[in-house]
Amino acid sequence: MTEHRLTARRWQAIQQNDHQFDDQFWYGVTTTKIFCRPSCASRLPIQTHIRIFLSPQEAIAAGFRPCKRCAPTGQPVTNQTWVTEIDQILTAHFKDSLSMTTLAALAHGSESYIRHTYKRVTGQTPQQKLIDLRLTEAATLLTTTTQSISWIAAESGIPNTAYFTTAFKTKFHVSPSHYRKEAQHANR
Ligand SMILES: [Zn+2]
Known part of the structure; x- marks a missing residue:
């Protein structure tokens, strides 16, 4: 048997x-x-x-x-399927300190191949996507909690508050505290 x-x-x-x-x-x-x-x-x-x-x-x-690398079904895994899997890994782990080495191990590919393929399909690198997920989470926490900026930064996966603030301004064009004030104002 x-x-x-x-x-x-x-x-x-x-x-x-x-x-x-x-x-x-x-x-x-x-x-x-x-x-x-x-x-x-x-x-x-x-x-x-x-x-x-x-x-x-x-x-x-x-x-x-x-697996993307050995294609065990006999059919190659399409890049789109692979990108979807990478997205699932990023979404599941963005709050942790997910390194590109860990991502490569989880997604079964080399770091450079993952970066290249992901960028070709989505237009951004996995690192950019990771930052994006973290800042989007931070924006939600800013408007739904009264926690401090440093707490929210750490909770969103960016424990360095100074770096967090800079990245947040780049994406939303306002500081985290300003973003929170505007949201409160809009909700009144
Ligand atoms: Zn394999």
């Missing part, structure tokens, strides 16, 4: 990027919810985070997404 265990032989195949095992099994990584062929050159996952699948369909049914 079907066998979903991570056997020693399979683990070895994953470690060695062994092409001989492609189309025999696929592996998903529970922390990223991405699945790969055994031969994939992506970063080696932690053994306990691996789930074995016997078909790509099985992995998709379990909620895993195909």
